[in-house]
Amino acid sequence: VGEYAIEKMLTKASFDEVELSPKIREANKKTFGRDMTAAELVRQIVGDVRREGDAAVIRYTHLIDRVDYKPEDFLVTEAEYEAAEKAADPAVVESLRKAAENVRRYHQEQKPNSWMTYREKGSILGQSIIPLDRVGIYVPGGTAAYPSSVIMNAVPASVAGVGEIIMMVPPKNGKINPYVLIAARAAGVKKIYKIGGAQAIAAMAFGTETIPRVDKITGPGNIFVTLAKKEVYGHVDIDMLAGPSEILIVADKTADPVYTAADMLSQAEHDPLASSIVITDDAELAEKVAKEAEKQLAALPRREIAQASIDRNGLIVVADDMMQAMRFANVSAPEHMELLTAQPFQLLPYVRHAGAVFLGAYSPEPLGDYFAGPNHVLPTGGTARYYSVLNVETFMKRTSIISYTQPALSDVSEDIIRLAETEGLQAHANAIRIRREQK
Ligand code: HSO
Numbered sequence: 103v104g105e106y107a108i109e110k111m112l113t114k115a116s117f118d119e120v121e122l123s124p125k126i127r128e129a130n131k132k133t134f135g136r137d138m139t140a141a142e143l144v145r146q147i148v149g150d151v152r153r154e155g156d157a158a159v160i161r162y163t164h165l166i167d168r169v170d171y172k173p174e175d176f177l178v179t180e181a182e183y184e185a186a187e188k189a190a191d192p193a194v195v196e197s198l199r200k201a202a203e204n205v206r207r208y209h210q211e212q213k214p215n216s217w218m219t220y221r222e223k224g225s226i227l228g229q230s231i232i233p234l235d236r237v238g239i240y241v242p243g244g245t246a247a248y249p250s251s252v253i254m255n256a257v258p259a260s261v262a263g264v265g266e267i268i269m270m271v272p273p274k275n276g277k278i279n280p281y282v283l284i285a286a287r288a289a290g291v292k293k294i295y296k297i298g299g300a301q302a303i304a305a306m307a308f309g310t311e312t313i314p315r316v317d318k319i320t321g322p323g324n325i326f327v328t329l330a331k332k333e334v335y336g337h338v339d340i341d342m343l344a345g346p347s348e349i350l351i352v353a354d355k356t357a358d359p360v361y362t363a364a365d366m367l368s369q370a371e372h373d374p375l376a377s378s379i380v381i382t383d384d385a386e387l388a389e390k391v392a393k394e395a396e397k398q399l400a401a402l403p404r405r406e407i408a409q410a411s412i413d414r415n416g417l418i419v420v421a422d423d424m425m426q427a428m429r430f431a432n433v434s435a436p437e438h439m440e441l442l443t444a445q446p447f448q449l450l451p452y453v454r455h456a457g458a459v460f461l462g463a464y465s466p467e468p469l470g471d472y473f474a475g476p477n478h479v480l481p482t483g484g485t486a487r488y489y490s491v492l493n494v495e496t497f498m499k500r501t502s503i504i505s506y507t508q509p510a511l512s513d514v515s516e517d518i519i520r521l522a523e524t525e526g527l528q529a530h531a532n533a534i535r536i537r538r539e540q541k
């Protein structure tokens with residue numbers, strides 16, 4: 103196939119709506135008396151929580167999670183923490199602690215500084231960088247309740263100096279993954295609420311009688327969570343609309359096919375919609391990787407998910423040369439890009455669009471998922487063209503600082519008055535003129 107056809111295959115559809123299952127559609131008809139799309143359902147939930155607060159949270163938690171709450175049941179209790187600590191394997195807790203330390207150390211280096219600069223006649227300009235007052239982290243339930251993701255969201259918020267970090271986790275028969283609780287506490291999360299789905303996002307966005315309103319919501323979630331984040335955006339800030347995981351491996355003839363296949367499958371096992379792509383200039387390697395991937399896949403506990411993902415979004419592309427390979431890689435703008443080549447640093451300058459880049463045979467993607475220190479919350483679906491990895495500044499904002507002296511202002515008065523009058527804004531001009539005439 104031609105270059106255009108390949109580029110088409112490498113370009114993902116951005117965030118699209120999904121169909122609701124017949125079961126959920128039936129349930130909705132019973133509850134709301136009408137057929138609804140996923141977005142309509144989410145709008146209904148968000149609106150109800152906004153209007154009714156805790157009462158709506160309780161209603162939807164009953165309806166969706168089959169858990170009956172009073173408002174005082176939302177929060178994870180001290181006894182639940184203690185039970186989590188008892189249930190946890192100390193070796194896992196120790197690995198989590200080390201991971202969090204690496205993430206903290208890396209993100210500490212990202213911390214931007216406020217600055218001031220002196221200009222003409224004693225005037226001062228600058229920029230204050232201020233952490234957000236309160237942020238909310240969403241953590242999905244089920245098999246996607248990743249303690250590593252708790253670290254990746256909470257640690258940068260803590261490094262940024264956010265005033266209060268709260269968290270929402272769906273109540274899976276009243277239980278939460280113990281490592282999620284332990285990671286959250288270690289990272290500085292003060293309150294954890296057992297609330298999930300769109301109702302959790304709405305509660306954080308608007309606040310309720312018992313849940314404080316936050317300024318920004320981060321963290322991955324299912325389609326309802328993602329649609330809810332889209333719905334509340336503007337009332338609060340959000341991190342991004344995260345899609346299924348992606349890996350794109352640029353490999354030359356020196357790449358190990360066993361490593362290459364293993365790295366493909368590392369993302370394929372996340373989600374039937376995940377995508378794993380290899381681009382190489384070596385047709386022989388392409389053959390070997392395909393065979394090897396099949397072999398490794400058969401032995402995976404999550405082979406059904408990985409197989410579905412490979413069937414749907416698995417791709418091995420043979421490029422004419424490495425420059426074409428890099429062009430294709432940038433068109434795809436993957437969440438994770440691996441450079442499995444003899445001289446990966448020589449290709450680095452050609453990387454234009456990727457959430458994170460992993461260089462060389464000993465930097466496989468899971469190193470970044472868990473441990474090295476950089477964040478694993480990354481732009482997906484080609485949004486690496488314009489979005490960045492989650493970072494300390496995600497939890498901060500900038501404020502401009504302006505201080506002029508009378509002589510400094512006098513010097514520029516005429517220009518300002520002229521511009522204000524050109525825009526027909528006399529009061530603006532007056533605010534300048536009266537100060538000039540003071541001298
Ligand atoms: N690769 C996932 C993050 C993750 N992997 C969590 C394992 N646990 C998102 O890019």
Ligand code: ZN
Nearest residue numbers: 368369372471
């Ligand atoms: Zn992963």
